Amino acid sequence: MRAPSTGLLAGGVIALTAIVLVLVGAPHDRPSPPPRAPSATGVPASSVGARGVRLTSTAIELPADEAIFPEGPRSDLVNANCTACHSASMALDQPRLSAEQWRATVTKMREVYKAPVRAADVDAIVQYLVGMPGQSGGAPSGSAQDPAPNVPPSRS
Amino acid sequence: MNMLDARMAAETSRRRLLAAGVLGAVGAAVPAIAQRTVDLHLPGGNAERTLTSAFPGKGSMILQRTRPPLLETPMEVFDRSIFTPNDRFFVRWHWADIPTAVDVETFRLRVGGHVTRPLSIGLAQLLRLPRVEIPAVNQCSGNSRGLFQPRVAGAQWGHGAMGNAKWLGVRLRDILDLAGVKAGAVQVRFGALDRPLTPDGPDFAKSLDIDHARDGEVMIAFGMNGEQLPMLNGFPIRLVVPGWYSTYWIKALNSIQVLPHADDHYWMAKAYKIPATPRANVAPGSKDFPTIPINRMIPRSWMTSLPDGQVVAWEPSIPVGGIAMGGDCGMAKVDVSSDGGRTWYRTALGPDEGRYGFRRWDGRVPLRRGTNAIMTRCWNTRGVAQPATPIWNPGGYMRGNIETTHVVAA
Numbered sequence: 001m002r003a004p005s006t007g008l009l010a011g012g013v014i015a016l017t018a019i020v021l022v023l024v025g026a027p028h029d030r031p032s033p034p035p036r037a038p039s040a041t042g043v044p045a046s047s048v049g050a051r052g053v054r055l056t057s058t059a060i061e062l063p064a065d066e067a068i069f070p071e072g073p074r075s076d077l078v079n080a081n082c083t084a085c086h087s088a089s090m091a092l093d094q095p096r097l098s099a100e101q102w103r104a105t106v107t108k109m110r111e112v113y114k115a116p117v118r119a120a121d122v123d124a125i126v127q128y129l130v131g132m133p134g135q136s137g138g139a140p141s142g143s144a145q146d147p148a149p150n151v152p153p154s155r156s
Numbered sequence: 157m158n159m160l161d162a163r164m165a166a167e168t169s170r171r172r173l174l175a176a177g178v179l180g181a182v183g184a185a186v187p188a189i190a191q192r193t194v195d196l197h198l199p200g201g202n203a204e205r206t207l208t209s210a211f212p213g214k215g216s217m218i219l220q221r222t223r224p225p226l227l228e229t230p231m232e233v234f235d236r237s238i239f240t241p242n243d244r245f246f247v248r249w250h251w252a253d254i255p256t257a258v259d260v261e262t263f264r265l266r267v268g269g270h271v272t273r274p275l276s277i278g279l280a281q282l283l284r285l286p287r288v289e290i291p292a293v294n295q296c297s298g299n300s301r302g303l304f305q306p307r308v309a310g311a312q313w314g315h316g317a318m319g320n321a322k323w324l325g326v327r328l329r330d331i332l333d334l335a336g337v338k339a340g341a342v343q344v345r346f347g348a349l350d351r352p353l354t355p356d357g358p359d360f361a362k363s364l365d366i367d368h369a370r371d372g373e374v375m376i377a378f379g380m381n382g383e384q385l386p387m388l389n390g391f392p393i394r395l396v397v398p399g400w401y402s403t404y405w406i407k408a409l410n411s412i413q414v415l416p417h418a419d420d421h422y423w424m425a426k427a428y429k430i431p432a433t434p435r436a437n438v439a440p441g442s443k444d445f446p447t448i449p450i451n452r453m454i455p456r457s458w459m460t461s462l463p464d465g466q467v468v469a470w471e472p473s474i475p476v477g478g479i480a481m482g483g484d485c486g487m488a489k490v491d492v493s494s495d496g497g498r499t500w501y502r503t504a505l506g507p508d509e510g511r512y513g514f515r516r517w518d519g520r521v522p523l524r525r526g527t528n529a530i531m532t533r534c535w536n537t538r539g540v541a542q543p544a545t546p547i548w549n550p551g552g553y554m555r556g557n558i559e560t561t562h563v564v565a566a
Binding site for chain 2: 048051053054060067093095097105112115134
């Protein structure tokens with residue numbers, strides 16, 4: 001972290017008082033204006049600092065995710081509904097889940113997260129998920145117990 | 157025995173094997189492959205993941221999901237230092253509308269609800285408050301979920317949904333005192349810049365009991381390992397709740413609401429709930445059981461000096477090392493076994509950098525030709541030891557049993 005300016009150090013002296021004084025109306029949920037991104041035009045990003053710590057405005061660009069669900073029965077429906085909110089990999093990387101488990105997941109997306117999935121489409125989506133690569137073969141994976149051995153009392 | 161010994165021994169073994177042409181056949185240690193994918197060894201398969209460096213502020217990470225990002229820290233990162241570098245620190249977001257730009261001059265943290273003086277605090281003001289620095293492990297509630305058997309739905313993490321950092325910031329108690337908590341306060345809810353993608357979807361927010369919020373340890377961090385937080389880890393400020401699972405460590409914190417009642421919103425009332433049973437354990441397949449919100453972490457330990465499945469040249473004994481954590485208190489002792497838990501050997505602990513952080517351990521175990529099941533077991537300062545058998549619950553939360561790493565002596 002960069003060194004503070006003397007001005008900021010001086011400001012630190014009246015810290016607590018200052019904070020209490022700066023009451024800005026009724027708080028609201030969302031902060032307002034879109035932040036200025038650190039520009040590529042040579043204008044330095046804005047920053048604030050005090051007592052040896054400086055924070056600098058930051059903007060990032062997230063990588064795009066163009067991966068879609070593999071071709072299959074009603075894959076169009078699955079792509080349209082599921083990838084609106086999350087990567088296809090979230091589903092594709094799951095262990096083998098039963099139809100009941102997949103239905104519970106789709107139901108949670110609709111009822112809890114309010115995904116605009118039509119009730120009439122749920123069956124087809126569940127059917128695709130159960131049969132997609134990595135899932136076919138049907139039975140849920142995994143045994144009931146780790147291969148962890150019995151452990152006698154420690155000798156240490 | 158120290159960390160350097162363990163690393164040098166591992167390197168020596170690898171070089172000998174490379175010279176002998178043994179390693180290539182196994183594949184696990186071929187650098188060209190290791191750059192691109194990693195096998196998380198999840199039971200039942202579907203365990204291969206891509207390594208990516210495409211995320212801003214992040215080096216090579218295990219890609220669990222691009223949108224919203226789920227990035228896991230490769231285990232070898234934990235072998236290099238008990239502090240996890242910011243650019244290798246795991247990432248987890250719930251909704252895809254996450255903050256991608258923050259102006260430090262206009263950002264405000266709003267404090268309201270059951271208080272006498274609602275506040276809107278700028279970052280320049282926050283930086284002038286009395287400071288505290290705490291090293292602490294930030295671990296996802298579902299860390300190691302992919303190892304549950306039977307498997308459960310959710311992010312299929314290996315062990316890398318965790319990291320240890322030096323968090324620099326201000327005490328939450330000081331902020332609450334400035335706002336003046338009114339009598340009758342019950343919980344404090346923390347909200348952030350991320351937003352639901354659906355109009356009626358539940359905005360991610362978590363709450364702590366008022367006494368916990370005011371315990372002087374819970375803090376608002378603006379510094380992470382001596383730098384500002386990476387955007388993906390919650391820039392400009394995040395909540396730090398030492399000893400508690402990461403779900404409470406709200407990233408990009410911008411709202412603190414004091415509540416005169418318990419938080420009944422989705423993320424506290426329905427999500428991140430664990431069985432109200434010892435170790436959060438229920439019989440596989442159980443559904444109807446009393447639950448409570450997930451809370452304190454438990455002791456865990458890992459061997460990190462060699463990856464699972466590593467082939468090494470046989471010798472009578474090898475140095476091993478790794479990390480351990482006490483959970484909600486300090487870490488007291490780590491034992492290691494190379495015969496599947498029949499014989500245990502004491503290890504030497506590295507410096508204590510804070511009871512909520514990772515602690516390095518190093519030891520030496522005998523090696524047999526063939527596959528050696530190397531297990532680590534730790535005790536925390538409350539005397540709680542890692543159990544041998546894994547738990548199960550439908551959320552895949554709170555795994556903490558003794559972990560096993562297989563090393564093949566050729």
